[in-house]
Amino acid sequence: MAAARVRSGGRPTLEEVAARAGVGRGTASRVINGSPRVSDATRQAVEAAVAELGYVPNRAARALAGNRTDAIALVVPEPETRFFAEPYFSAIVRGVGAALADTEMQLLLTLVGNDRERRRLAQYLTAHRVDGVLLVAVHADDPLPELLEQLGMPCVISGARHAAEPLPSVDSDNFEGARAAVEHLVSRGRHRVATITGRLEVYGAQRRLDGYRAAISAAGLAPDERLIAPADFTEEGGAAAMRDLLARRPDLDAVFVASDVMAAGARQVLREADRRIPEDVALVGFDDSVVARHMHPPLTSVRQPIEEMGRRMAQLLLDEIAGRTPGDERPSVVLPTELVVRDSS
Amino acid sequence: MAAARVRSGGRPTLEEVAARAGVGRGTASRVINGSPRVSDATRQAVEAAVAELGYVPNRAARALAGNRTDAIALVVPEPETRFFAEPYFSAIVRGVGAALADTEMQLLLTLVGNDRERRRLAQYLTAHRVDGVLLVAVHADDPLPELLEQLGMPCVISGARHAAEPLPSVDSDNFEGARAAVEHLVSRGRHRVATITGRLEVYGAQRRLDGYRAAISAAGLAPDERLIAPADFTEEGGAAAMRDLLARRPDLDAVFVASDVMAAGARQVLREADRRIPEDVALVGFDDSVVARHMHPPLTSVRQPIEEMGRRMAQLLLDEIAGRTPGDERPSVVLPTELVVRDSS
DNA sequence: CAGGGTATTGGGAGCGCTCCCAAATGGGGT
DNA sequence: ACCCCATTTGGGAGCGCTCCCAATACCCTG
Structure with a gap:
């Protein structure tokens, strides 16, 4: 009962469909490929044959003949x-x-x-x-x-x-995402906003930094290179950068981190330094990954429509x-x- | 300068390789496909031709002729x-x-x-x-x-x-993973170990429950159905199940949760109920996902070699x-x- | 030295489809 | 009634490869 489906020649071919519909191979092909140069009657006949036979075009043959692969x-x-x-x-x-x-x-x-x-x-x-x-x-x-x-x-x-x-x-609009994140921090009353960047060879990371800078100057805050710590998108890198920042500007009150994973590293360092989040230091990440939702406290983050x-x-x-x-x-x-x-x- | 690569006939074909090597198409094919029925000298000639021409077999043709797709x-x-x-x-x-x-x-x-x-x-x-x-x-x-x-x-x-x-x-060995997790909890002195299961129609979830049961009885603890709460692998489900458990057995001192995501939900409920982890309630998850590493405190979990x-x-x-x-x-x-x-x- | 293998080899016959040319068909216009 | 053109159709010629058979070359036997 199981293997009874095997037809004489295996799967039906275009040729068989054409025969069944009483048309030529070329015409059948035209119908299959939706060419307009076919009369309605013919089209319907071919479509019926396709349905009855359960015809599915052979991809390999198509690729070979048509010189494409789909x-x-x-x-x-x-x-x-x-x-x-x-x-x-x-x-x-x-x-x-x-x-x-x-x-x-x-x-x-x-x-x-x-x-x-x-x-x-x-x-x-x-x-x-x-x-x-x-x-x-x-x-x-x-x-x-x-x-x-x-x-x-x-x-x-x-x-x-x-x-x-x-x-x-x-x-995604890395610049605008970063800018909005920093603007948000500023609007919450933070005035010493630091940032931890991704690898700056990555253009997107550079754009996030640009967005940070734009927001800082738009807010009329004094840019300070000591508030900018480059990292590498890893958790360890984020932690190291956070340590640097705390050493250079112990008075910072917010950090915009260019990825959630780095933010996780940063948060760890902040906890060890007994800084409360968000009371002492506000934190914003980037990516809105699962990490952000499950961090403690849950992390504000920039979501990309991936x-x-x-x-x-x-x-x-x-x-x-x-x-x-x-x-x-x-x-x-x-x-x-x-x-x-x-x-x- | 850019489009100058186009050869007369496009990519080289088997036929061309054969001609270049001074052999027939069949022989060239045999070499390409590693058939043993070719003399060493011939094989080398063909291989040289392949290298010189940069021949790569046409997948579509192969699929069509060989009735397979690779x-x-x-x-x-x-x-x-x-x-x-x-x-x-x-x-x-x-x-x-x-x-x-x-x-x-x-x-x-x-x-x-x-x-x-x-x-x-x-x-x-x-x-x-x-x-x-x-x-x-x-x-x-x-x-x-x-x-x-x-x-x-x-x-x-x-x-x-x-x-x-x-x-x-x-x-993965769901049974053994669960059993080991529960055994671990027992070895830490927990005697009222609950479990939150996945959807039990999923065989793996059933096996994890079986492992839990096996460990409980192996430890000589009294099985108690009130310590078993079914859920559905979601965070919300895990939270709901945890509430049930707390209502039924407020004295539980450990929970084996059949997935990290459900564990996240459970942890939230435990926090709201002012149970400290692990002091009051020990928690173990399953999957060792990124959530586990970033939970607070970091979650013990069963890792599968995915x-x-x-x-x-x-x-x-x-x-x-x-x-x-x-x-x-x-x-x-x-x-x-x-x-x-x-x-x- | 003949006979019967065995190891290599060449190339025909497709695989199922698309492309395209030529043939057939059906109207209009004059 | 005749011719021209647009529309529709059929089917030949491959696409590049694998499979397989027949042909050739070579090597042992007795």
Whole structure:
């Protein structure tokens, strides 16, 4: 009873569908692909045959004949563990998945770890095994984007690499998010607001710092470089930076931290230094990760619409694949952030 | 300068490689696919040609001719947000990625949200667009595994659905993890140990409860159903269950919670009830998620080797695809857990 | 030295689809 | 009634590869 489904020739082919509908293979193909050059009667006949036979096009044959793959790759640099942490990875994937849901596009997940895998990826892409590429967490010095450009392979990156990003990109408004966070601290009466930054080679980290600076001067506060401590997006780095800050400006009354994870490190140091949060020092993070919600006290944080970013990336890529008109700007999307106020500020 | 790479015929084909090596197409194919029936001299000639031409096989052609795809799908039910949360999703993906790294296999990510997408997936699989499927977070009543079975599509699931799981599966030792956690609590002098369970239709949640029971009786403690509160893996559920427990047995001195997220909810309730952790009530969670590390106090938790689970799933699936010998048992792997002791116990 | 393997090799026959050209069909216009 | 053009249709020619059969070359036996 179980294996009775096997037909003479396996799955039905276009040829069989065409025969069943009493039309030629070409016509059947046209219907399947939604060409307008088919009469209504014919279309209906073919559609009926498709339904009766349960026909599903063979992807491999399509790819071979049509010289495309109907697949895009999401390339994730594995060393970038930050990206793998909540909330990034799953949110991006969900967004991309959502955008692709009513498309024929497949999503290929490609983790790039060591150099060997990097080369394999390059080979991969060179061999045109995908129609386009989604690149997340690319470093400014990554050769991959240029390679893709040369190959003419459509590509969208998340997070511009610098102010004049040539590639289509999707980013959250790091500047404005940081600015709003600091403004919020100032509005709560804090006047000695410090910041712990991410790795400043990362453009987004730089923009957050810019936003901090903008808010400080907009508030008419005196900028003080001793209130700025660079770190590296890690919990330990955040802790170290916090120690520096306390040493340099023991009188600080607020800290804007460029990531929740670093904020967790900072909070630990503040606790050891017996500073109460938020009474003595107000704290604001960035990312609105699960860490923020479960910190003690819950951390005010800047939320990025990450799932939406994934969705937009995918849409942008689909547009690129469909054909960017030469005259068009390379589209670059910047999405707004949202300040989630909790008890730490 | 940019688009000068385009060769006469695009990428080199097998035919061209064969010509360059001075052999026939069949022979070249044999070399590429590592057939032993080729002389050393010929093999070297072909390999040289491959290198010189930078030949990479065309996947679509291969798939069409060979009736396989060299791709597997990781199917993720999107409603199962629990799975998307840290640490599951990214860890599984990393593990799977690692296992596939030195394989020609591609990883297809398939999110299944609503029913429409479910049907599309079924169609997908029916059309044999992948060589095998990794199924995570399947419910006991999910029809998908049976469908795959019928289709003869190799498949591995994470988390057995019940004691007599017919499909190849990879799981962590939920029973032993829970047992060890409770034993740990008892060894710390706790004698009124409660538990908050996950949804008991989930086999893993049931096993954790079994482990709890085993440890209680092994310790010679009196089992008490009032110490057992069912919940649903959510933070709110954990909080509600904790309230119940406190109402029923105000004298409890420890709680084993079947997930960190529920533990977070429970902790909140304990704080409101002015119970100190761990002095008044010791707490142990499950998953060792990022929440556990950042809870206050840091939460003792049972760690599952999730990345390793992903790796094993992929390996199992590759074996299945390579051909399960009919006589073989369906392999089912159970990996050990590890108790990570922190300040909450 | 003949006979019967065995180890290699070449290349035909598709796999199922898209692309595209040529053929067939159906109206209008004059 | 005739011709021209737009619309619709059929099906040949591949896409690049694997499978497999037949051909060739080579090596032992007796």
